[in-house]
Amino acid sequence: MVKNTxxxxxxxxxLAVFMVLMSACQGVALLDPQGPVGIQIRDLLMIAVGLGFxxxxxxxxxxxxxxxxxxESNTKATYKPHWEGSLKIEAFIWLIPIAIIVVLSYxxxxxxxxxxxxxxxxxSEAPLRVQVVSLDWNWxxxxxxxxxxxxxxxxxxxxxxxxxxLTSATVMTSFFIPDLGSQMYVMAGMVSHLNLLADNTxxxxxxxxxxxxxxxxxxxxxxxxxxxxxxxxxxxEAKASPTPLSQDQFNQLNxxxxxxPVTLYSSxxxxxxxxxxxxxxxxxxxxxxxxxxxxxxxxxxx
Amino acid sequence: MFGRLxxxxxxxxxxxxxxxxxxxxxxxxxxxxxxxxFKLWGYLWSEWFTTVDHKKIGVMYIILGLIMMVRGVVDxxxxxxxxxxxxxxALGYLDANHYAQIFSAHGTIxxxxxxxxxxxxxxNLAVPLQIGARDVAFPALNSISFWLTASASILVMLSxxxxxxxxxxxxxxxxxxxxxxxxxxxxxxxTWALQISGVGTTLTGINFLVTILKMRAPGLTLMKLPLFSWxxxxxxxxxxxxxxxxxxxxxxxxxxxxxxxxxxTNDLGGIVMLYANIFWMWGHPEVYIVILPAFGVFSEVVxxxxxxxxxxxxxxxxxxxxxxxxxxxxxxxxxxxxxxxVNVNIAFGIATMLIAIPxxxxxxxxxxxxxxxxxxxxxxxxxxxxxxxxxxxxxMTGVLMAVPxxxxxxxxxxxxVAHFHNVLIPGALFGYFAGLIYWFPKxxxxxxxxKWGKVSFWCWAIGFPLAFFPLYVLxxxxxxxxxxxxxxxxxxxxLIVAGIGTVVITAGIAALLLQGWKTFQDREKNADPTGxxxxxxxxxxxxxxxxxxxxxxxxxxxxARDDFWVQKEKGTAYPRPEKYSDIHMPKNVPYGVVIxxxxxxxxxxxxxxxxxxxILGALGIVVTMMVQGDNDDTExxxxxxxxxxIEDAHxxxxxxxxxxxxxxxxxxxxxxxx
Numbered sequence: 002m003v004k005n006t007x008x009x010x011x012x013x014x015x016l017a018v019f020m021v022l023m024s025a026c027q028g029v030a031l032l033d034p035q036g037p038v039g040i041q042i043r044d045l046l047m048i049a050v051g052l053g054f055x056x057x058x059x060x061x062x063x064x065x066x067x068x069x070x071x072x073e074s075n076t077k078a079t080y081k082p083h084w085e086g087s088l089k090i091e092a093f094i095w096l097i098p099i100a101i102i103v104v105l106s107y108x109x110x111x112x113x114x115x116x117x118x119x120x121x122x123x124x125s126e127a128p129l130r131v132q133v134v135s136l137d138w139n140w141x142x143x144x145x146x147x148x149x150x151x152x153x154x155x156x157x158x159x160x161x162x163x164x165x166x167l168t169s170a171t172v173m174t175s176f177f178i179p180d181l182g183s184q185m186y187v188m189a190g191m192v193s194h195l196n197l198l199a200d201n202t203x204x205x206x207x208x209x210x211x212x213x214x215x216x217x218x219x220x221x222x223x224x225x226x227x228x229x230x231x232x233x234x235x236x237x238e239a240k241a242s243p244t245p246l247s248q249d250q251f252n253q254l255n256x257x258x259x260x261x262p263v264t265l266y267s268s269x270x271x272x273x274x275x276x277x278x279x280x281x282x283x284x285x286x287x288x289x290x291x292x293x294x295x296x297x298x299x300x301x302x303x
Numbered sequence: 304m305f306g307r308l309x310x311x312x313x314x315x316x317x318x319x320x321x322x323x324x325x326x327x328x329x330x331x332x333x334x335x336x337x338x339x340x341f342k343l344w345g346y347l348w349s350e351w352f353t354t355v356d357h358k359k360i361g362v363m364y365i366i367l368g369l370i371m372m373v374r375g376v377v378d379x380x381x382x383x384x385x386x387x388x389x390x391x392x393a394l395g396y397l398d399a400n401h402y403a404q405i406f407s408a409h410g411t412i413x414x415x416x417x418x419x420x421x422x423x424x425x426x427n428l429a430v431p432l433q434i435g436a437r438d439v440a441f442p443a444l445n446s447i448s449f450w451l452t453a454s455a456s457i458l459v460m461l462s463x464x465x466x467x468x469x470x471x472x473x474x475x476x477x478x479x480x481x482x483x484x485x486x487x488x489x490x491x492x493x494t495w496a497l498q499i500s501g502v503g504t505t506l507t508g509i510n511f512l513v514t515i516l517k518m519r520a521p522g523l524t525l526m527k528l529p530l531f532s533w534x535x536x537x538x539x540x541x542x543x544x545x546x547x548x549x550x551x552x553x554x555x556x557x558x559x560x561x562x563x564x565x566x567x568t569n570d571l572g573g574i575v576m577l578y579a580n581i582f583w584m585w586g587h588p589e590v591y592i593v594i595l596p597a598f599g600v601f602s603e604v605v606x607x608x609x610x611x612x613x614x615x616x617x618x619x620x621x622x623x624x625x626x627x628x629x630x631x632x633x634x635x636x637x638x639x640x641x642x643x644x645v646n647v648n649i650a651f652g653i654a655t656m657l658i659a660i661p662x663x664x665x666x667x668x669x670x671x672x673x674x675x676x677x678x679x680x681x682x683x684x685x686x687x688x689x690x691x692x693x694x695x696x697x698x699m700t701g702v703l704m705a706v707p708x709x710x711x712x713x714x715x716x717x718x719x720v721a722h723f724h725n726v727l728i729p730g731a732l733f734g735y736f737a738g739l740i741y742w743f744p745k746x747x748x749x750x751x752x753x754k755w756g757k758v759s760f761w762c763w764a765i766g767f768p769l770a771f772f773p774l775y776v777l778x779x780x781x782x783x784x785x786x787x788x789x790x791x792x793x794x795x796x797x798l799i800v801a802g803i804g805t806v807v808i809t810a811g812i813a814a815l816l817l818q819g820w821k822t823f824q825d826r827e828k829n830a831d832p833t834g835x836x837x838x839x840x841x842x843x844x845x846x847x848x849x850x851x852x853x854x855x856x857x858x859x860x861x862x863a864r865d866d867f868w869v870q871k872e873k874g875t876a877y878p879r880p881e882k883y884s885d886i887h888m889p890k891n892v893p894y895g896v897v898i899x900x901x902x903x904x905x906x907x908x909x910x911x912x913x914x915x916x917x918i919l920g921a922l923g924i925v926v927t928m929m930v931q932g933d934n935d936d937t938e939x940x941x942x943x944x945x946x947x948x949i950e951d952a953h954x955x956x957x958x959x960x961x962x963x964x965x966x967x968x969x970x971x972x973x974x975x976x977x
Contacts, residue, residue, distance in 0.1 A: 028780060029779045029780050030779070030780055030781045031778075031780070039712070042708045042709060042712050045706065045709060046709050049702065049706055049709065050699075053702055054699075056695070057695045057699045060666050060670065060695040061692050061695055064670060064688055064692055067674050071609070071674065071675065071676050072680065073678055073679045078675070078677075080610075080611075080675060080677045082612070082676075083612060085612035085613065085616065086616070090667075090671055094663070094664050097663075101659075105656055106653045106656060109706050110653070112706070112708055113648055113649045113706070113707045114649070116707075116708040119642070172476070172569075173476065173479070173575055175640060175714075177715075179780075182711070182712070183708065183712065184711055184712070184715070185711075186638070188575055189478070189569040189570075190569055190570065193642035208781075210714065210715040211476070212476060214403075214484065215399045215400060217399070217786065218789065219788070221790070280570075281569045281570040
C-alpha cells in the first residue's frame, strides 16, 4: 500500500519533471526541431548525452564520495599509503571509456553518413532549389526554378526537400536555420551545399553563424515555411514584383549595408549566381578574355 | 617618418579607450617614478630583469600572466555586461567594432598572454627542482624567451591606446583578416604579437625539452620522473612540433597583407580554407599545451595531499603521451561545417572522441589515488576537486561536439563557448591556481593564506556554472557567439544569469588578490623553515625554501619514484655531505631585455609601416645575438666555502624545526579499519 503510494508520487513527480522539461524545450530550437534533420540530430544528441553520463555521473559521485570518506579526520577509513596500482582497476578504467567510445564511434559513422548535408532528403514532392548568396550583411535568395529572387526573407514549402547552393560575394559566413537542422559554411569562389526540409509551417529565424564584421549580429532572415499552395501563391506574388534583379540591382545590394528591407524580384539576371562564383575564380587582369575558365566554373557549379 | 601613425591613431574619442590611453602612460610614469624614488631600478635590473635563474624567470612569467589575466577578465566583464542589456531597442554601450576588438583581445590574451606565461612560469619554477638540476639547459635563452613574451604583451596592451586591435577573433578569420576587409592596424598587432611571443615559446620548448632529457639527476630514469615533469616534457614536444604551423600561417598572412600576395584571399588563387587548416594544426595542440601541465599539477597535488603514491603512474604517463599524439590528429573538428567529405568528418570525429579515453583514464587514476588515502584539504586540493567535477562535464560536451552532425547544430554557437571555457577554466586555470599555491612556499619560503584561498575557490566554483552553464542552453536555442546585440527576448534572462556568474567570478579574483595581500602580511607567521611544508614526495621539497641559487649543493642520486618520500620513510632524508665542491653558475645577461626591446620596435615598426624602426629593431636582434655569441665570460663560481655556509645555515634551521630525524611528520602506518 505504502509502496504503491510512493510509486504514485514518483510517477507524478516524474511526469511533472517531464512537463517542466518539455515546456522548457519550447524556446530551445535544437530540442524542438521542425524538420527531419533537426529531429534526427536531437535524438543523436540525447543518446550521446546518455552515453556521456555513464562516465560523468560516476566521476562526480566518486569525487565527492572519496573526498568525504577519506578525509584526514576520518581515521576509521582504510589508509594504504603504499598502494599504487591494481591491474583489475586499471583494466576497468581503460575498458569502460573504450567501450563507450566504440559505441559512440559506430553511431557517429552511421549517423554522419545518414545526415550528410550534401545528401538530398527523400520527400514526396520534387525538391526545390534555392541559391543563397551571402552579402555584407544581407542574405540574397535566388529561386532558379521560378526565376525569382528575394532578399532577407526565405520562403519554402513544407514537406519538400530544399537544396541550398551556397556562395558568398564577400567574406566567409555560415548559413544556419536552427529550427530545421545543420549549418554550412558559405565561401566566395565556390559553392557548398545543404539540404533541409520543414515538416511544419511557421516562421523560423535563420542567421549567419560566422563572424563577418560590423553587421554580423543583425544578419538574420525569417524563414517562412508554408504549404505548397501558399508557396505557389508567393512565387506568383514575386513574379508580379515591379523590380527585376538585374546586374545593376545586384551591384547595389553587394555593398556593405545592414538590414536591407525585404524585397522580392520578378526575374533574375541570367547566370547571376554562376557569375558571382566565377568572379573570384578568374584572373582579375585578364577578366573577360579567359572565357574557357569561367565556363569550366559554371559546369562545376551545376 | 612615422608610417601610418598620426595623431588620430591615439584613441581619445571613446571614454573607455580614453581612460586607457591616458591612464596607462600615467600609470607607467608613476611606476617608474616610484621605483626611482625608492632606488629600486638597480635592484630590479641586476636581480630580476637580467637574471638567468629559472626560479626568478618563473616568477616574472607568472606575474606577467596574472597581469594579463586581469586585462582578459576586464574584457570578459565588458562582454557579459553588454550582452546582458543589448536586447532589441537597447543597443548596449559597445558598438560592433569595439565589441569585436574585445572578444578578439580576450581570446588572444587569455590563451597566449595569460595561460601560456603562467604555464611556462610553473615549468620554470618546478621542473629543474623536480629533476635535481641547477638550472635549465640554456639559461640565457630562457631570459630571451621571457622578454620576447613580455614585449609581445606590451604590443597587445598598446593596441588599446594607439590604433586598434584585431576584430577577426583570436583564431583569425580568412579572408576577413585580409587587407581588403580589415585595412587597419588591428590584425597586424595580433599577427606580430603572436609571432614574437611564438618565437619565445618555441625557444622555451626547446630549452625545457633538452633540460628534461639531458639534465636529470643520476638515477632519475624517465619512468621515475615526477608527473608534472612528464607533462612538461610532452607539452614541450607539442610546442616544438606545433608552433611552426602557427608561424607559417601568420607569415603567409603577412605576405598577403604587406606584399599583396594571395594565400588566403578570396580571389587570385587564394584558399580561405587553407588558413583554417594550418592555423588549427597549431591551434588544437595548443589546447593541450596549456592543459597538460595543469594535469601534471593535479597529479602532484592529489598524491601529496592524499598522502599516498599516485595510482596508476604508468597509465598516467601513457595517457599523457597518447593525448599529445592525438592532439595532432583532430584539427579538422574545428570546421566540420566546411562542406568536407563525409568520411573525412567521420575520421576526424572519431579521432577526437578517442582523446576522451586517456582523459577519462586520468580522471579515474586521480580518483583512485584519493581512494584509501588520507586527504588533507588544503587549497590546492580544493582546486583539484573542483576541477574533477566541472571538467567531467566540459569533457563530455566536447565529446558531443566531436559527433559531426551534433557539431553542425552547435558549431559557432555559445554552446561551443561554454564548452571550451568548461575545459580550459577548470582544466587549465584551476590547475595553475593549485600549482601556484602548491609551489609558492618553495619559491618564497612561506605558505600562502588558506582562508582567502578557499573563499576564492568557492566564488569560482559557484560563479563558473552560473556564468557558463546558461550558455549551453543558449547554444541549444541557436544563439551565435560574437554578437554584440540580439533581438530574441528569450535569451536575456539566461544572459543576465551569466552576467551574475561573472560578478561572482570577479569576486573570486578579488579574493585571490586579498589572498596574496594576506599572504604577504602573514609571511613571518607562515614561514616554513623546513623547505617541505606539505610533507612532499619529490626532490624539490628536499631543499630549502627559497632554494639557494644553485638549487642542489650536491646533485642527488635518485633511486625511486617519489624519491624524497622514500628517503623520509627510510630515515635517510637530508643527508649531510662530507664536503662540498665549487659550483659553476651562469652569469646574468642583459641580452634578454635588449632582444625583447628590439623585437618590440621591430613589431611596432612593422605594424605602423615605420620601416626605419623595423629595420633598426631587426638589426638590434641580430647584433645582440652576435655579441652574445662572442661572449665567453658566461659563468661564475660559488666556492665550496660559500656553499658550506649556506647549507650549514639550512641544516641549523632543519635541526631547529626538528625534522632532521628524516621521518615523515605525519603518521604513515597502514590502517585497515573499514
